[in-house]
Amino acid sequence: MKESIKKASILVEALPYLQQYRNKTFVIKLGGSTMEDDSIVTGILRDAVFLEQAGIRVIIVHGGGKAITAAMNKAGLKSEFIEGLRVTDKATIGIVEKVLVNEINAGLVKKIKSLGGTAVGFSAADNGVLHCKKEYVIKEENGKKKKIDIGFVGQITDIYTHPIYRLLNVERIPVIAPLGLGAEGMVYNINADVAACEIAGRLKVEKLIFVTDVDGIMNGKELLSSLSIAQVEKLMKEKVITGGMIPKSKSMIKALKRGVQKTHIINGNIEHSLLLEIFTGSGIGTELYK
Ligand SMILES: Nc1ncnc2c1ncn2[C@@H]1O[C@H](COP(=O)(O)OP(=O)(O)OP(=O)(O)O)[C@@H](O)[C@H]1O
Numbered sequence: 001m002k003e004s005i006k007k008a009s010i011l012v013e014a015l016p017y018l019q020q021y022r023n024k025t026f027v028i029k030l031g032g033s034t035m036e037d038d039s040i041v042t043g044i045l046r047d048a049v050f051l052e053q054a055g056i057r058v059i060i061v062h063g064g065g066k067a068i069t070a071a072m073n074k075a076g077l078k079s080e081f082i083e084g085l086r087v088t089d090k091a092t093i094g095i096v097e098k099v100l101v102n103e104i105n106a107g108l109v110k111k112i113k114s115l116g117g118t119a120v121g122f123s124a125a126d127n128g129v130l131h132c133k134k135e136y137v138i139k140e141e142n143g144k145k146k147k148i149d150i151g152f153v154g155q156i157t158d159i160y161t162h163p164i165y166r167l168l169n170v171e172r173i174p175v176i177a178p179l180g181l182g183a184e185g186m187v188y189n190i191n192a193d194v195a196a197c198e199i200a201g202r203l204k205v206e207k208l209i210f211v212t213d214v215d216g217i218m219n220g221k222e223l224l225s226s227l228s229i230a231q232v233e234k235l236m237k238e239k240v241i242t243g244g245m246i247p248k249s250k251s252m253i254k255a256l257k258r259g260v261q262k263t264h265i266i267n268g269n270i271e272h273s274l275l276l277e278i279f280t281g282s283g284i285g286t287e288l289y290k
């Protein structure tokens with residue numbers, strides 16, 4: 001009996017959050033880094049289905065970094081990253097598209113359905129949801145700016161939101177693979193953090209949550225649980241933030257500037273990290289504020 005009462009009081013604790021977030025939209029970015037372990041993916045998606053059932057409009061954007069690297073290794077291709085972005089030549093874009101759409105996206109949709117949720121998956125290029133142009137990385141060397149060609153990596157120029165709204169309005173979870181449609185119908189690889197940020201910014205959603213394989217933004221061993229835009233910019237300059245955390249940090253800043261209320265980074269390897277972040281006062285991970 002005591003145990004049951006405790007469970008009921010936990011449910012009641014969530015009430016103000018359920019009231020606050022009902023009918024609000026959350027973009028959840030699932031990092032490829034957390035998708036290696038089936039039980040972890042199942043846990044995260046079960047939490048996402050819970051949110052959807054609680055009346056929150058959930059959009060999932062997923063990455064696929066680790067699986068893409070593994071598929072490239074298998075094909076005898078080396079992975080190279082500049083500023084956290086994958087250098088994507090013609091052979092690589094074929095692999096990226098195959099892994100993201102046929103494997104990861106399809107797997108996530110199937111899993112959500114098996115958990116009793118309803119989801120529709122698609123490549124953002126197929127539906128023309130994300131339009132893009134070629135992205136270059138600008139690097140400064142000896143005071144001179146250098147433009148680096150990183151291949152078929154897209155910079156989002158326009159978003160066609162209709163397919164996303166249409167799904168949300170019929171209570172489906174859109175599961176979006178981060179590819180973009182470029183000139184001449186060419187498909188481009190878009191960093192999933194950037195795609196999630198652009199979609200969240202355009203839809204002015206309540207929350208943008210990055211689920212990854214670290215607790216949040218770390219300074220050495222210390223977790224930085226709450227940061228301002230200026231602090232994140234400083235950490236990037238000081239190279240405390242590197243690699244895959246760069247597009248994530250830049251995306252968080254951009255999303256906030258575009259009207260997203262809150263952005264978070266959480267560790268998908270922690271059980272129920274998504275629910276803990278949303279339904280408890282203290283939260284976990286790193287929160288970025290304006
Ligand atoms: N200051 C930092 N704090 C935390 N992690 C950092 C920091 N600097 C760099 N990182 C790296 O960023 C990584 C997370 O980004 P990564 O791109 O690898 O994962 P993801 O975005 O979740 O997956 P995917 O790119 O497949 O979608 C961490 O595993 C860590 O190695």
Ligand SMILES: [Mg+2]
Binds near residue numbers: 031063065193244
């Ligand atoms: Mg990444």
